[in-house]
Amino acid sequence: MTMGDEGVVLELERKRYFDATAETFGGGGGDAIGGRLSQGSPPIPDYLRDTYYWAYLSPLGVALLDHPIVVWTILWGNYPRLRDAAFAELEAGQKVLQPACVYGNFSPQLARHLGPQGTLEVFDVAPIQVASCERKIRDIPQARIRLADSTRPGTEVFDAVCCFFLLHELPDKYKRRAVNALLGRVPPGGKVVFVDYHRPHPAHPLKPVTGFVFRHLEPFAFGMWDQEIADLADNVGDFEWSKETLFGGLFQKVVARRRGAA
Numbered sequence: 001m002t003m004g005d006e007g008v009v010l011e012l013e014r015k016r017y018f019d020a021t022a023e024t025f026g027g028g029g030g031d032a033i034g035g036r037l038s039q040g041s042p043p044i045p046d047y048l049r050d051t052y053y054w055a056y057l058s059p060l061g062v063a064l065l066d067h068p069i070v071v072w073t074i075l076w077g078n079y080p081r082l083r084d085a086a087f088a089e090l091e092a093g094q095k096v097l098q099p100a101c102v103y104g105n106f107s108p109q110l111a112r113h114l115g116p117q118g119t120l121e122v123f124d125v126a127p128i129q130v131a132s133c134e135r136k137i138r139d140i141p142q143a144r145i146r147l148a149d150s151t152r153p154g155t156e157v158f159d160a161v162c163c164f165f166l167l168h169e170l171p172d173k174y175k176r177r178a179v180n181a182l183l184g185r186v187p188p189g190g191k192v193v194f195v196d197y198h199r200p201h202p203a204h205p206l207k208p209v210t211g212f213v214f215r216h217l218e219p220f221a222f223g224m225w226d227q228e229i230a231d232l233a234d235n236v237g238d239f240e241w242s243k244e245t246l247f248g249g250l251f252q253k254v255v256a257r258r259r260g261a262a
């Protein structure tokens, strides 16, 4: 098979996916809570369809990639450290929004961290991801998954938002939209926690390979190297910002806490 043939096969698989999705979910999908789907879903964003089909929409891609070892490997063994850095900002009993699925067991672990008095609401814009996450959290009563676009998260308010490795997947204009939409979902005292890539130290031994991966697979991730997350916020002064870099600067945790009493 030539490279051209592979492109045609991928295109056919993509078309089959969208036809099947339209059949199952009705047009752009359906609104899902606990895996139940109805009409009125968000459309699949163009960047997800065009750039990340293989990773997040292809049934084969999901079957191959949705495993803890994959996340551990992609993050160079730093998954536990990055997860714990995010969880350190979140308390048992809180109502938390996770604005996109994460492969492996991040959502069940977060739901357990929040405990039975807490609530975890997970959003994802892809029906296949919603179905996959639903299987992982179905035995955890405090966790729910819903089909929704995180750049348009509705009006519900949360104690905190935990945005784990979503921003680098978004083109810059969507990064800005997502940051502002998520900041808008917390009240005074509430936190939005972003854990994502960051420009590594120039001498970081993994900088060349990370750049190679970004160039070929994750083109929008360079936006995390070129700009600060706080600079994407329209109302930057409404929040207290803190930033910590990890693993030689390859990763960052940024916390925005809305000013005012809790």
Ligand SMILES: C[S@@+](CC[C@H](N)C(=O)[O-])C[C@H]1O[C@@H](n2cnc3c(N)ncnc32)[C@H](O)[C@@H]1O
Binding pocket: 045, 048, 056, 071, 074, 099, 100, 101, 102, 103, 104, 123, 124, 125, 126, 129, 148, 149, 150, 151, 164, 165, 166, 169
């Ligand atoms: C959080 S990111 C990737 C995280 C990490 N690289 C991993 O290993 O899972 C991937 C998820 O984001 C979802 N996603 C992308 N754009 C979205 C949007 N605008 N709203 C909600 N979910 C989105 C995709 O469907 C996918 O499930």
